[in-house]
Amino acid sequence: MSSLLEVADVSKRFQMGGILGRQEVRAVDQVSFAIAADKPEIFTIIGESGSGKTTLARMILGLERPSSGRILFRGEPVHHENKADRLKFMANVQPVFQNPFEAFNPLKRVDRYLQSTARRYLGARDKAAIEAAMDGALQKVGLSLAEIAGRFPHELSGGQLQRVAIARALIPNPPLLIADEPVSMVDASLRMAIVNLLKALRDDFGVSVIYITHDLATAYYISDRLIIMQKGRVVEMGPARTVLDAPEHPYSQLLKASVLSADDAGAGKLSPANDLLQLSNERLARADASRLEDREDGRRVRV
Amino acid sequence: MGDNILEVEALKAYYQMSYFGVNREVRAVDGITMKVKRREVYGIAGESSSGKTSFIKVLAAAIRPPLRVVSGSATYDFGGPPTDVTVATPAEIDAIRWRHLSYIMQGSMSTLNPVRRIGRIFEDFAARPLGLSGSAFRQRVVEHLGHLKLSPTVLNAYPHELSGGMRQRVTIGLATVCKPDFIIADEPTTALDVVVQKDVLSLIKNLQTEMGASIVFVTHDMSVHANIADRIGIIYAGRLVEEAPTRTLFTAPKHPYSAHLVASLPRIGDTTQRPALEGRPPSLAAPPAGCRFHPRCPLAIDKCKTEVPPLVAVGTDHRSACWRANDVEPLVPGHSRAGVAA
Structure with missing residues (x-):
């Protein structure tokens, strides 16, 4: 089995502080996983702020170099010195960012971004080819060029704008999308439209998605496999349903217990799971000596 | 007061x-x-x-x-x-x-x-x-x-x-x-x-x-x-469209918009397809005539396009502004199963 993306023992350390009192922060600590080339999937990275999930995504995009370990895309390192190689890589791995209102320049029409993406990655020169590429990508996200052409970001709703951002990422027909919290800035009523779209991209167009989130409910809904990160370390990974139905690591259990459920609406169940919080902090304190252990149901848990 | x-x-x-x-x-x-x-x-x-x-x-x-x-x-x-x-x-x-x-x-x-x-x-x-x-x-x-x-x-x-x-x-x-x-x-x-x-x-x-x-x-x-x-009021395009005690709103909503909001919540343990509401909220500078939700509403009838539905009582402590309030069904397939999960 050839892999589309291989992340092997990747760590990232940042230096913090001045000459006196210099500290080292381990943002990502020995993370490994692989995404297969022949089977598109939604791979979810779950973690709170400070868990290193965004740093990991930036390293996969080649925006940040790992301190140790390697990241291979189709067998080649993701970091390219040469600009042409870098462009070729970028056409294959495309990002979708958290806040669409920040990702688009408010003073420029949104179709300009689609045009420049088409021109750069597809090498399309004439207007008809560019427009065909734009329209094709917009159709995939349930929009059309006629709706979008000439519009400014403020004229679109958050959900529409995020779909345009995904359409932009789809223009070079990438096999892999990196979506960093794509729904956390979108209204709850429009959120499912984006989540369903990611699902459709996997099922209908064979695009693999690395979906980064802190929302366990949508992760359960769409992902095939997931990893749960705590302070840079993977604490639990495996098939999404297996892990989330019965999380084993205290930190995963804490995250699940903290999800607000609508099932007992009006019951006012708000008491925080302090015992789990304490347990997961205890585990964190002795995490240096821990390792990931395989389980029979296909998951790996840090013990 | x-x-x-x-x-x-x-x-x-x-x-x-x-x-x-x-x-x-x-x-x-x-x-x-x-x-x-x-x-x-x-x-x-x-x-x-x-x-x-x-x-x-x-x-x-x-x-x-x-x-x-x-x-x-x-x-x-x-x-x-x-x-x-x-x-x-x-x-x-x-x-x-x-x-x-x-x-x-x-x-x-x-x-x-x-x-x-x-x-x-x-x-x-x-x-x-x-x-x-x-x-x-x-x-x-x-x-x-x-x-x-x-x-x-x-x-x-x-x-x-x-x-x-x-x-x-x-x-x-x-x-x-x-x-x-x-x-x-x-x-x-x-x-x-x-x-x-x-x-x-x-x-x-x-x-x-x-x-x-x-x-x-x-x-x-x-x-x-x-x-x-304890109670929830749902606002859509500048108007209160439904108001009910929390439990009632989640189990028996009487406005299609609230029904959609409740239905679109994903739950752990349930992977059934969640509906997404198409369209976008109307511009408040030029809101649609009649019920402001009608362009996105699955239940809309001709009356909704011209007449504004008043916010009226549809149950104890429960008000809804919909001409078809009695035809609104809770959309959540998971809700019958919620009892089993709990």
Whole structure:
């Protein structure tokens, strides 16, 4: 089995502080996983702020170099010195960012971004080819060029704008999308439209998605496999349903217990799971000596 | 007013602008009537640009041009003479602000002055309404921080030295240190991580129970409402479209928009396809005629395109503004299964 993306023992350390009192922060600590080339999937990275999930995504995009370990895309390192190689890589791995209102320049029409993406990655020169590429990508996200052409970001709703951002990422027909919290800035009523779209991209167009989130409910809904990160370390990974139905690591259990459920609406169940919080902090304190252990149901848990 | 601490009557608040002789009017709040009882958490749900922020601006007596109250009233009863904030003088508003009427804001980083220590920020906010100074004031603040599980050392810290959850607890502390009777909370937990969010929510709920205050809790996240609100009002395009006790709203909604909001919530343990609502919220400058939800509504009939449905009682404590309220079915397939899961 050839892999589309291989992340092997990747760590990232940042230096913090001045000459006196210099500290080292381990943002990502020995993370490994692989995404297969022949089977598109939604791979979810779950973690709170400070868990290193965004740093990991930036390293996969080649925006940040790992301190140790390697990241291979189709067998080649993701970091390219040469600009042409870098462009070729970028056409294959495309990002979708958290806040669409920040990702688009408010003073420029949104179709300009689609045009420049088409021109750069597809090498399309004439207007008809560019427009065909734009329209094709917009159709995939349930929009059309006629709706979008000439519009400014403020004229679109958050959900529409995020779909345009995904359409932009789809223009070079990438096999892999990196979506960093794509729904956390979108209204709850429009959120499912984006989540369903990611699902459709996997099922209908064979695009693999690395979906980064802190929302366990949508992760359960769409992902095939997931990893749960705590302070840079993977604490639990495996098939999404297996892990989330019965999380084993205290930190995963804490995250699940903290999800607000609508099932007992009006019951006012708000008491925080302090015992789990304490347990997961205890585990964190002795995490240096821990390792990931395989389980029979296909998951790996840090013990 | 008796049981009610706030009564809003047919409130209309528009943004009125005039550029080069062309008048433009945005009807952000268009005829809202509601009441908030004492000791109640009233949840307001609605998507962005539905007018919910304009509505709470009026409730918080922060009515600044171009926002103008066109008609209607919003009257508070804090024991003394009732105050209608739409006509109150600045002195009257000054008398109730912080002591009786308080506000928890969304972005804790932009609420707190980044170059002032937390202790100084507390002095700026609360020393005058509390009428305390020096060590008496400090003691009162430290005691209050104890309720919020914050140590007195945070008073010496700058906002950037605290984590997001701690900062949000500090803003909650600022809003509650004067023991107000009425608190407006605008998306206080939206920017927080899941674990911290639950912690902060339970803190707000405990403070509310302890102080006997009423809260108007605004967020677009229905799962937050499910766990903190006693009653929920759903706002769509400047109008209140449904109001019901929390349990009722989640199990038997009587407006297609609320039914959709409830149905679109994903649940752990359930992977059935969730419907997504197509279209976008209407522009408040040129809202559609009739029921404002009709272009996106699966149940719309011809009547909906021309006649505005009134907000009428459809059950005990339950009001809905829909011509077809009796045909609304709860959309959630998972709900029959919820009993099994629990």
